[in-house]
Amino acid sequence: MTGLRWGILATGLIARLFTSDLRTAGLDVAAVGSRSPGSAERFAEEFGIARAYGSYEELVADPDVDIVYVATPHPMHAENALLAIAAGKHVLVEKPFTLTAAEAQQVRDAAAERGVLAMEAMWTRYLPHMARIREIIADGTLGEVRTVFADHTQQISADPAHRLNALELGGGALLDLGIYPVSFVWDVLGAPSTVVASARLGETGADTEVATIFTHASGAVSTTVSSSRAAGPNTAHVVGTKARIDIDRVWYNPTTFRMTAPDGTVLEEYVSEVEGRGMQYQAIAAERLVAAGLTDSDLLPIDETVAIMGTLDEVRRQIGVRYPSEH
Known part of the structure; x- marks a missing residue:
């Protein structure tokens, strides 16, 4: 270290x-x-x-x-x-x-x-199964990636006083949960060229469900769904012309995935072997960057972080969610 x-x-x-x-x-x-x-x-x-x-x-x-x-x-x-x-x-x-x-x-x-x-x-970007998925995509094994979809859906709390429902605390499904699939889509396909979003708002005005449809420069499309009121499969999928990757639940944690050909042949099965929750990988990456005299992440550059926040801003604009500090 x-x-x-x-x-x-x-x-x-x-x-x-x-x-x-x-x-x-x-x-x-x-x-x-x-x-x-x-x-x-x-x-x-x-x-x-x-x-x-x-x-x-x-x-x-x-x-x-x-x-x-x-x-x-x-x-x-x-x-x-x-x-x-x-x-x-x-x-x-x-x-x-x-x-x-x-x-x-x-x-x-x-x-x-x-x-x-x-x-x-x-932290999800730094997990071993995500590193392997990036290798597969870079190698062209999937062919042309046509679509990506992922959900982050949990049943958390309907209590208006809960942090996730408090706009003054940045509450809402998008920033707490939706950030995961949105960042994943950016990781695989890059910045969206167009953004369309729809949402259901709760009693406090915070978003409880958010769905997005993005198009990307390659022509690929992606969809994400986040919810704080209902638990879904929490899986993610990258679909190409030669094969697809199905990441099992819970996809943003250390987990398993399969790469499958269009005829159903399983080309690769990956099983994560991670001690703890896996949050140490981002810390190890940060330490290596500093040791190398670098001040930016290669896996998630700060400019990309800023741009992703811009995408979330646009989603919120479309669904009508503003935080008190913005007024």
Whole structure:
């Protein structure tokens, strides 16, 4: 490993999952910061972290922290990332990277000016089965990729007070769940040339179901569906003229896939063998980039992250969802 020392900014569920995988991979977690000293101390005790801070400012000021993982709610991502960047820290920011493309540009530009890595924690891109799928597509084994479709559908909560239904917290199925299939489509087919979106809104005005249809420069089409009120298959498919790939549930986690010819012959079966949840792969990638003196991800460049946020902005424009901070 490169010896980078991680600081964990926030102590919620996603921070715990990520830190657990860092420990699984033997990476160095130096400190944790929370707005609540007690929460930071409990988190530090749980994961054997030496230093716990009762503010984010103290965390990013720690000279023994090299890279900060930002795990706060969506509306705070930009502010917290900018805080860490200003302190000279590299940042890995939970997806969605920010609330809007404009915020993403701010973080990108600040990191470039400071000369540090700013990377979106779209951990699925770094999983081994996704790396194999990119190899198959690049080799031309699928032929011409004609369509991609994926869903991320869960039954979470209809409670108006739940974070996912609170617009002031960036709530809605799109940013929490839809970001996964939208980013997957970008990964396989590149930027959409056209975007069509439709949605169902809940009682608070947050999107509970969102469907998208994209066309791409190659002529391929893609569809995504996300829902926070009903659990679907959570599978993904890449369909080419010579073969297709079917990624099993849950496709955005370490899982299995099959490559199948048009006549039904199975050409390849892949089984993931991953310790933990798999969030360590993005951290290892970030450490390797920094060790190589690089400040941008090769698998998910910061400009692509900004552009994906632009696509999500357009989807929200079409479905009529705006966050209070945008008014």
